[in-house]
Amino acid sequence: MANHLFDGTGELIRLIVRRDRIRIAAWLLGFALMTLATAAAFTDLYQNAAERQALAETMKNPAMTAMVGPGFGLANYTNGAMMAHQMLLMTAVVVGLMSVLLVTRNTRAEEEDGRTEMIRSLPVGRLSGLQSTLWVMLAVNVLLTLIIGFGLYALGIEGMDLEGSLLYGAALGSTGLVFAAITAVFAQLSQSSRGTLGWSVAVLLLAYLIRGIGDVGNEVLSWFSPLGWAVRSEVYVNNYWWPVLLTIGVALAISGLALYLNSIRDLGSGFFPARTGRIHASSAMLSPFGLAFRLQRTGIIAWAIGMFVLGASYGSVLGDLEAFFADVDLMQELLVVQEGFTLVEQFLPILMSVLAIIAAIPSLLAFLKLKSEEKNGRIEHLLGRAVSRTRLMGSYLVLAFLISIVMTSMAGLGMGIVGNSLMDETLPLSTFYYAAIVYLPAIWAMIGLSALLMGWFKSLTGFVWLYLAFSFVVVYMGSLFQFPEWVVKISPFGHIPGWPIESMDFGTAAMLTGIAVLLAIAGVIGYNKRDIGL
Amino acid sequence: MSVLKTSGLTKKFGDFAALDGVDIEVAEGEVYGFIGPNGAGKSTAIRVLLGILKASSGKAEIFGMDAWKESVNIHKRVAYVPGDVNLWPNLTGGEVIDLFMKLNGNGDKGRRDELTRRFDLDPTKKCRTYSKGNRQKVALVAAFSSNADLYILDEPTSGLDPLMERIFQECVMEAKAQGKSILLSSHILSEVEKLCDKVAIIRQGKIIETGSLQDLRHLTGTVMLVETQRPMPLLHEVKGVRGIEEQGDALSFQVDAEELDRVIRYVSEFGIVRMESAPPTLEELFMRHYEESSEVDRKGEEAVHRG
Structure with missing residues (x-):
């Protein structure tokens, strides 16, 4: 009996390419632009061996190793070694993500939406769907290899030869x-x-994490992660090809497993038992506030972890701050040196202002969820029951308020804990914490503004993001671009004193908080007056 | 005593009047049908009654309280099922039902479990996996499990299969038997006919007919099917006879209520072989109104073009 398991694979490959041609092209173009632009920018930023070597010194700490992988060729930090060290792992993670998204979309998502069933009713083999997806992924990744490889070589940067590229x-x-x-x-x-x-995605993150732990501590662990293999090809330093061959071999073996599993299961079924959800709601979510939190729980937790990691990654450079400063002219312009404070203390306000502006994002997102709920027609379930508009908007305001505190705290503590573990002269943890939370009134003012917009000018809530972007530019880049004082003061973040170098200004903090409260009250009044609609 | 009352209710979106002087009144213990084609203003009226939209002018009252100002107090005694049920994709049906009951403040858990079973709903599934009908069931279970005095149901059966539709009708009957009031918007006329004591027909934001089904039928008259020994050549000239159609050997036509006696006398002269009579269905009634008003529109437009 003839085996027709793979009939029609060619047609299905064409179908996938037709469906995803723009998507695939965009991914490839994105990787090419990101990689080539970074390579060009690096050579521009660090123009000679001495400057690169100074950067290499700041990389010699466990935090950096955990983040970007072990540094090969740190002793002789060529352009190539620098590029591979700084960029390869991060890019590999994103490439992994691309594969995850494209494969999910063309396999289980198709099956879930019932399109696979239609395809299967045609004279098409049982494994053709999965097989065609794998062929397309092979083509995409080969193309990626060639584009990046020849692209990097074509830049003609010293230390980046053809083989390494x-x-x-x-x-x-x-x-x-x-x-x-x-x-x-x-x-x-x-x-x-x-x-x-x-x-x-969990496996991807786990691979990154295991490799991080392995690279810092026991290297054996790193061998359990495909991402650990990728960096151990020691690109541009020793150019080992065998980790790539190992990766491809493992990929083939896993693909075989996938095809086997596909051949022994029914369409629409899986091997993991379908998880049944809760029959009844936990009492914690049975209020507008509880619901608002429950709906955004995963995002809030992810942001909190992200803020801590971001703070920690800023903290990881503090130990090498002096070495770093001596070499980077740009940073010296950013900072006016003041007597009586350590370099780290002088550096804190500018780092914290950036972290605070980033911390405003999850706070605003949490509040503006109220708008997308309205747009998706779910608010009337609440307002159609015994829930007042004041209580509804109030719940979202309280949630945003609490999130702002959690996020700034996480950023400050992340920076403090990691920074202190790497600095010779440590600062009290409270210094970091206070330097972070002084920015809270500014975030509250932003939340108040979005409440005002929600209440009176629903279609203009996007303005708050522009305002936040503006704040970033004037506050972070302010001293570099020499903006006049009044321009900086347009942003609430521009009113916050640079603690600890400048003294705390409780009057301004109280004023910003007061403005935030007034804006929020005005917003609630408007929300009580307007139509709720799609 | 009226549970729900609007007078001169008007809602404008810009220049467009979605509601134009709507008067409806639902008495206690009454099932009130609110019928009309899509886009006639049914949902807008209901959303004004719920205090989600603010009326441009006119009055809307539930339990004698202003629908906009007192909405929270009103809603403690109201159960609402929207026409298009949008739920949170990452919550299960069971979680959503519990949430809705809690926010209404007075749910009956035994009733909830019973209804979940009767509607054959799997409450452990995430809402993203639910079909339209299943989402509707979630809203219906939550509504009929809460101990409300007034049920506001906006096209509640549009995604349900006939079996589930029947269970829905049972729920409405049970609520009515307990003396609850129900405002049921629908364009499924057989449903309204089966359940409602009173109906209001809305078209382009205006109520064009209102009253009990009996009243409305009285206005329209009776549908007759008559077979006679000899043909009735002049039937169309008899006063009160409309819409004559041949059906095999018989003729069917409508008779105005006040002319019924005269028409029967006339017909009997031709030797009746077979005679059936039935009240007009709501559908006929509705179509008559609809066609008449479209004719008026057409004439109006022609007049404009001529002018």
């Missing part, structure tokens, strides 16, 4: 393949596209 591309491409195969397996195991996506 191709290996750089191949390390990315093989990582893409292995995560495509892993996702293909989860598409068989899980019963939903969200499950497939969730499991695959």
Whole structure:
């Protein structure tokens, strides 16, 4: 009996390419632009061996190793070694993400939406769907390898030869393949596209984490992560090809497993038991506030972790601050040196202002969820019941207020804990914490403004993001561009004193808080008066 | 005593009047049908009654309280099912039902479990996996589990299969038996016919007919099917006879209520072989109104063009 498991694969490949041609092209273009632009910018920023070596020194700490991977060739930090060290791992993670998204979309998502069933009713083999997806992923990753490889070589940067450049591309491409195969397996195991996506991304993050722990501590651990293999090709330093071959071999084996699992299961089923949700709601979510939190719980937790990591990554440079400063002219312009304070203390306000502006994002997102709820027609479920508009908007305001405190705290503590562990002269943790939370009144003013817009000018709530972007530019870049004082003062962040170098100004803080409260009250009044609609 | 009352209710979106002087009144213990084509203003009226939209002018009262100002107090005794049920994709049906009951403040958990079973709903599934019908069931279970005095149901059966529609009708009957009032908006006329004591027909933001089904039928008259030994050549000239159609050997036509006696006398002269009579269906009634008003529109437009 003839085996028709793979009939129609060619047609299905064409279908996938037709569906995803723009998507695939955009990913490839994005990777090419990001990689080439960074390579060009690096050579521009660090023009000679001495400057690169100074950068290499700041990289010699566990925090950086955990983040970007072990530095190979730190002793002789060529352009190539610098590029591979700083960029390869991060790019590989994003390539992995691309594979996860593309494979999920073309396998389990198709099946879940019932399109696979229609395809299967045609004279098409049982494994053709999965197989065609894997072929497309192979083509995408080979293209990525070639584009990045030849692209980097074509820049003609010293220290970036053809072999190294191709290996750089191949390390990315093989990582893409292995995560495509892993996702293909989860598409068989899980019963939903969200499950497939969730499991695959979890494995990707786990691979990054395991490698981080392994690179800092016990290197054996790093060998359990495909991302650990990618960086161990020692691109532009020793140019080992065997980690790439290992990755491709593993990708093939996992793909085989995915095909086998696909061949022994029914359409629409999976191997993980479908998780049943809760029959009844926990009492914590049975209020407008509880619901607002429950709906955004995952995002809030992710942001909190993200703020801590961001603070920590800023903190990780504090130990090398002096070395760093001596070499970077740009940074010296940013900072006016003051007597009586350590360099770190002088550096704190500018770091914290950036972190505070970033911390405003989850706070505003949490509040503006109220708008998307209205747009999606879910607010009337609440207002159609015994919930007043004041209580509804108040719940979102309180949530945003609490989030602002959590996020700034996480950023300050992250920076303080990691910074102190790397600095010779430590500062009290409270110094970091206070330097972060002095910015809270400015965030509250932003929340108040978005409440005002929600109440009176619903369609203009996007303005608050522009205002935040403006704040970033004037506050962070303010001293560089020499903006006049009044321009800086347009932003609420421009009113916050640069504690600890400048003394705390409680009057201004009280005024900003007062403005925030007034704006919020005005917003609630407007919200009580207007139509709720789509 | 009236539970829900609007007078001269008007809602404008810019220049467009979605509601134009709407008067409806739902008495206690009454099932009130609110019928009209899509876009006639049914949902707008209901959303004004719920205090989600603010009336441009006119009055809307529930339990004698202003629908806009006292909405929270009113809603403690109201259960609402929207026409298009949008739920949170990452919550389960069971969680949403509990949330709705809690926000209404007076749910009956035994009733909830019973209704979940009767509507054959799996409450452990996330809402993103629900079909339109299942989302509707979530809203219906929550509404009928809460101990409300007034049920406001906006096209509640548009996604349900006939079996579930029947269970919905049972729920309405049970609520009515307990003396609850129900405002049921619909364009499924057989449903309204089965359930409602009174109806209001809305078209382009205006109520064009209102009253009990009996009243409305009285206005329209009776549908007759008559077969006679000899043909009735002049039937169309008899006063009160409309819409004559041949059906095999018989003729069917409508008779105005006040002319019924005269028409029967006339018909009997031709030797009746078979005679059936039935009240007009709501559909016929509705279509008559609809066609008449479109004719008026057409004439109006022609007049404009001529002018």
